[in-house]
Amino acid sequence: MPDFLGYGAIQTLNALSFSALLLLNGLGLSVVLSLMNFVNLTHGSFYLLGSYVAIFWLGTGAPWWLAFPAAFLSAGLAGALLERFPFRQFYARPHLMQVLLTYGLSLIFADLMRWGFGAQILTPDLPGLLQGVVFVFDMPFPIFRLFLIGAGAVLGLALWLLLDRTLWGAVLRAAVSDRGIVETLGIDTRRVFMLVLVLSAGLGGLSGALGAGMLAAYPGLDEEVLLLALVTVVVGGLGSFGGTVAGALVVGFALTFSKVWFPEFANFTAFAALMLLLMLRPSGLVTPPLRRL
């Protein structure tokens, strides 16, 4: 019986750690998508850039924990530059135009990163502190994964507080609802949007730094990660913070337990379940009250 308990507990922790990664990754995408109504398919590139920055940072022997701010800042900087040109010119355009623009850019970034970082698979040298295990009912569970779960919870909470409980968050939400009115209050909405994009790209980079320990880094990972982020955001429901959290948990548990119960049909069962969910709730798990005009 303790065997069974331990097995269940570890698989639940596995699911939670994967959900944490999905959450970190999905949050960056959903912030821009739900708050700015901008489809940013370069998000996977920010993730991969963050992974590479963190791996090279950890390879230099500098204090390991600084790898995460370094990844956040470099991806954020890339986001800031892209916001100036060409994202800003596309906010008012239809989604299809945004998709074409950002997908094209993501292909260019993929080639640039392959050129700059090489095509080989890279993995980070994790500090000894994160390499240990804890025993749950006699079953080992990696500390690094507990670290992921913790990071996901802390960052998620911080972002929720920032967007939902601060004046800055209120300004942002107001600017999305009615940009003109906010402008008449003397607030430069262009700066607000710029900051949101920096935050989103930075979160992408940060999740890349955290995820590198689990997923490694190689050309093509950007697309895989983007797909997972899109699934997370769509299942959770566009336009709400709680939705992304719910989406990350549902997708994480679905993908993990489908592997536990139906290993040979893991992807089929997981995505069939998610499809069914979307058919029952077409706008996702959490739908915010409609406020679009």
Added chain:
Amino acid sequence: MNLPRPQQRIEEHGHASGDSGGVRITRRRALAGLGTATLLPALAAPALAQPRPLRIGMITSLSGPFTALGESMRAGMRLAIAQADDRFAGRPVELIVEDDQARPDDGVRKARKLIGQDKVDLLCGVISSGVALALRDVVTEARMPTFLLGSANDLARKAASPFILRPTKTNWMLGSTAARWSHEKHPGTRVITAASDYAAGREFVGDFAQTYQGLGGQIGRQFWTPLGTADFGPLLTAIAAERPESIYVFFAGSDAVRFLRQWKEYRLAGRIRLMGTGACFDQEDVLPAVGDAALGAVNTFHQSPTAPASAALVAAYRATGKPLPGEFSTTGYVCGQVLRAAAERTGGDPAADWARTRKVLFDASVETAFGAMPFDPRNGQAILDIHVNEVRASEGGLVNTVVHTFPQLRDPGPDA
């Protein structure tokens, strides 16, 4: 990723128009001839003395999931050509590399382009067996001499073709030898398996299980995971709960890196005996990225940096600033060696009489970085030494170290 890449040529020559060997008259050359008639013989003489280049088309994956492997294959081939001073049997070699993105339809399109538009003399390449099987009919229909490098068993069996030679392994060679080694070292052990759920994984594990059971061994639970699994935690927890003595695995590329790293993170390293196909522990692609997680694991492979036959390649490859060569840099290099032997044994024109080229390659084995390589005349499949590699630590990191060699393995071929 999906952007078309410019084709890459090692040497550029005037456009020889197909087999006629004539030189296209360009406007510049015509003007030069008109203006200075006295110079005309001087211009024409070197063009006539220069033998027609040997055009080799290579199809490999330079984008998509096998990008790193494809780049290694191209680097190996280029090294083989560079070592021959860019000439095979006196003919300058022109290599045209095309990207198949690991997709059969793209591979077919690029093959048609190389055959129809570039008029290559010989075709070689591919990483993905899916692309290899798709190319089989195209090159057979076009009667195009091809050195095909995928490793699906069918390529040496029902998909064998008189126009195809295969200077590489089949999956059976690796799966069956791993079973023989396991049975020899630890008879009676129950072995569980875990592998990526696609054609190659099914073949490796199928051949392993069949051979192992044939020897009286016992196969336990078999786990399959989708290609491109992000998180191996659930699988590894399930494996730990099985408490097996031994496991046989096949993963490739990023899957292998994630599996091996997480294998250590979940403390399975050292507790369960780890065996696999060589690709899962590839010297160039996988081992540098997994730290010491693969230490002590055993794999069967036709390639090893410590095999005596590959010593010269290892030195030459490292001299170009690369790490220890893995499967695909060696495969690209060996393919170049076989092409060179084909050219040299036919007086520089291996494409002119393909039946004769096949015969001279079948008559005597070719010295390659995989060792002496005879071909099986039934299916054009190479007969290879298969090494048992143990992953050991050295100053430079982990190294696949040969601990045993199964000499001269011949795929059952049409008999299977």
